[in-house]
Amino acid sequence: MKKLSFKLGIVFFLIIFGLETFMFFFLHNALVNSRIEEELSSLQARGNSHRDILAKHFDVNTISHVALMESEAITDVVITDNFGTILGSSFKNNQIQSYLKKPHSRINADGQIVEKDWKKKPYIITISPIGTTNETIGYVYMFQKTASIQSLIERLNQHFSLAGLIALLLTFIVIIILTKALTKPLVKMKEATYQISKGKFSVTLPKTGNDELGELAKSIKLLAQDLNYLKKERNDFLASISHELRTPLTYIKGYSDIVMTRNLTSKDQEKYLQIIVEEANRLSSLIEDLFALAKIDKNTFVIQKQKVLLNDLLKKMELKLSPAFKEKNMSLVVHCPERTYLYADPSRLEQIIINLLDNSIKYSSIGSETLITVTPRKKTTDIIIKDNGKGIPEKDLPNIFNRFYRVEKSRKRSLGGTGLGLAIVQELVYAQGGSINVHSKLNNGTTFTLTFHTNGAEK
Structure with a gap:
């Protein structure tokens, strides 16, 4: 019933x-x-x-x-x-x-x-x-x-009664055929959604044309594909987290055991303790990045957009990052027209630019130059960050914003990073109604282009 x-x-x-x-x-x-x-x-x-x-x-x-x-x-x-x-x-x-x-x-x-x-x-x-x-x-x-x-x-009534019975019978048959034709694809879709709920995402649905049932079938297929992708991403994410957490913890535990159980010279103790501090800092950075992504995913972080004077913001950042660039004998050059404004969250914007400049420092050679160029347009403003670093292989470009994705597969501690920086940058840019694009060639540097609105409106 x-x-x-x-x-x-x-x-x-x-x-x-x-x-x-x-x-x-x-x-x-x-x-x-x-x-x-x-x-x-x-x-x-x-x-x-x-x-x-x-x-x-x-x-x-x-x-x-x-x-x-x-x-x-x-x-x-x-x-x-x-x-x-x-x-x-x-x-x-x-x-x-x-x-x-x-x-x-x-x-x-x-x-x-x-x-x-x-x-x-x-x-x-x-x-x-x-x-x-x-x-x-x-x-x-x-x-x-x-x-x-x-x-x-009376004869006319008999004819009408006979015609009525025939019409009623035909109506009943047509309704049975029609309801089966309508509900058969719905039953298939119900079975498909049941399979999806059990974690089986490879579902097949009957072709139903371009009507509402066809659109529903396409939506279910798309949902299955998205869930399959999310499942894979979740598994990869958990595997990456496990690896990222295990590596520093292994170093910390191993070198702590060495310091505690062996009679080491002061020089060796200092060396091993330095490694422990570096790995502890790396672990702390990873946890901070994970918390940041968790807040972004849950929309619990606050974006407070306001009118930002870019020239002042970039000068402060240039002053703040100068020691890091000088340490590697690198230079940071900023070209920003006076009185250039855009609507963004200044603290989040600073976080975005610092993350990108941090990558420039890590992956650029000694003595190279990193250039920040601001280009005002009619309704938007572009912030272009260009370095002369190692560049990114073309095959890796589509994946660099994925979480825990690294172009450097060796995961050397000297290169640092958690593989979350660019993912956080992209999420922060999107949260402010902006866009981010990347252009890079291997051994020929990388250019990131950030686009923000200048009038407070969002796309």
Whole structure:
């Protein structure tokens, strides 16, 4: 009872059955009324025909001849004079006088219907006046038994009942086929979603065209693909986290055991403790990055966009990062037009640029230059960060914003990093309605282009 096919079948059946009942009832009444009108018109026309003959020859012979004609027909005639006296009749009926009603008003020359209740009365009756326009000399009453009409209507009812049963049967068959055709793909989709809930994402669905069911099937397939991708990403993410956490912890535990269990010189102790501090710092940085990504994923971090004067912001950052660049004998050059504004969160924007400059320091050679260029446009502002570092291989470019993805597969501690920096940068840029693009060639440097809105509007 709870199946969709049953519910759809009941709804379709009630709707179609209601429409068919209304149409059959309407058509039946129309045919019955039309048939009764035809019988009355035919009876009136027959009476008018006799009236025309009698108007020319209103005598005993003509009256007898008309009565004789009708005695062989399914209709009957009664001819009276102007006072209601019967002059001739095609049938004998003791109650015939009760059907003859002298008109209280002048009857139209085309006659009129005296009795048309075919359901309750034994006869339908019409009257036609005999005479001229100014004088009436008699009347022609035409009678037709309603039993014949009732028999006709009964046959019509039988035909309608048979047609109704056939229509009802065909409707039932069509509804069964239709509901199965509609619900079959839905059942397949239900099975597919059940398989997806069990972790089986390779589902196949029937082709249903370009209608709503087709769009639903495409959405389910897309959902399965996305869930499969997310599952793979989750597994890779967990594996990467395990590896990233295990590596510094292994170093910390191993060198701590060495320091505690061996008699080392002060120089060796200092060396091993330095390694422990570096790995502890690396572990702390990794945990901070993971917390940052967790906040981004949950949308729990706050973006407070405001009008930022880029020239001032970049000067402060240049001053802050100068020692790190000087340590590697590198230079940082900033080109920013005066009074250049954009709408962004200044602290998040600073975090983005520092992460990108940190990569420039790590992967650029000694004595190289990193250039920051600000290009104002009509509605946006570009911040371009270009270095002369190692560059990124073309095959790695599509993946550099993935979490824990590293171009340097050796994971050397000298190169540092957690593989989360660019992922955080991209999320922070998107959170402020901006975009980030990268262009790089191996051994020829890397260029990051950040685009932000200058009027506070977001795409």
